[in-house]
Amino acid sequence: MLDNIKLAADAATLSPVALFIQADWIVRGVMIGLLLASVYVWAVIFTHGRGVGKMMRASDQFERDFWRADNIDKFYDKNSGEDLPSAKVLAAGIGEWRRSTKGKTIDREGTRERLGIAMNAAAEGEVDRLADKIGTLATIGAVAPFVGLFGTVWGIMRSFTAIAAENNSSLAVVAPGIAEALFATAIGLFAAIPAVIAYNAFSQRLNRLESRLGRFADGLHATFSRELEVDA
Numbered sequence: 001m002l003d004n005i006k007l008a009a010d011a012a013t014l015s016p017v018a019l020f021i022q023a024d025w026i027v028r029g030v031m032i033g034l035l036l037a038s039v040y041v042w043a044v045i046f047t048h049g050r051g052v053g054k055m056m057r058a059s060d061q062f063e064r065d066f067w068r069a070d071n072i073d074k075f076y077d078k079n080s081g082e083d084l085p086s087a088k089v090l091a092a093g094i095g096e097w098r099r100s101t102k103g104k105t106i107d108r109e110g111t112r113e114r115l116g117i118a119m120n121a122a123a124e125g126e127v128d129r130l131a132d133k134i135g136t137l138a139t140i141g142a143v144a145p146f147v148g149l150f151g152t153v154w155g156i157m158r159s160f161t162a163i164a165a166e167n168n169s170s171l172a173v174v175a176p177g178i179a180e181a182l183f184a185t186a187i188g189l190f191a192a193i194p195a196v197i198a199y200n201a202f203s204q205r206l207n208r209l210e211s212r213l214g215r216f217a218d219g220l221h222a223t224f225s226r227e228l229e230v231d232a
Helices: 002-013 016-022 025-068 072-079 085-101 108-166 171-231
Strands: none
Touching: 016 171, 025 072, 025 085, 025 108, 025 171, 072 085, 085 108, 085 171, 108 171
C-alpha cells in the first residue's frame, strides 16, 4: 500500500506540469519559448495551409475563365481587383502591353522583351511574398532542437550540482534534473518536427505555384506576341 502511494507521488512529481514548475528558471524560460514557437508553428500550418489551398483553387478557376474569355481587355477590366497570383501576372502583362502599344510606333521586339520581364517579375514577386510567410518555419525547425538541447545540458548540470551538494548519487537526487532536461528536449522536438514537415510541404506547393505561374506567363506572352504580329 505504501509502495503504491510512493509510486503515485513519484509519477506526479515527474508529470509535465510538475517538471515545468520544478525546473530552474533558465530551463523554464527555454520551455516557454519552445512552447510559444510550437503554438506559432501550428497557427501557421492551419492558417497558411488553408489560405494557400484556397488561393490555388481560385487561381485555377481564374486561369480557366481567362482562357475561355473572348476579349482580354474586358476580362481584365472585370477581374482586375482579384487578389490572386495569376491576376497579378495578368495585370503586369496588361499594364506593360498598354504602355508599350499606346504610341503610334511600336517597338515589337522591345515590347516582347518587356512583357516577359514584367510578367516574370510579377510571378517571382508573388512566390517570394508567400515564401516570406513560411521562412520562420525553417528557422524554428533548425533552431528548436538546439534550444531544447541547451535546456537539456543545463538540467544535467543541475543534476551533477545536486549530486555534489548532497554527496548522494542515488536516482532520487538526480532524477528530477534529468527529467527536466529530457522534457526540454522533447518540447524542442515537438516544435521542430512539425515545422520541418510543414516547411517542406509548403515549399513543394510554392514550387508548383511557381511553375504554374511561369506557364501562365508564357501563355500570355505568346498571346501578346500574336497580337503584335497581327498589328504588323
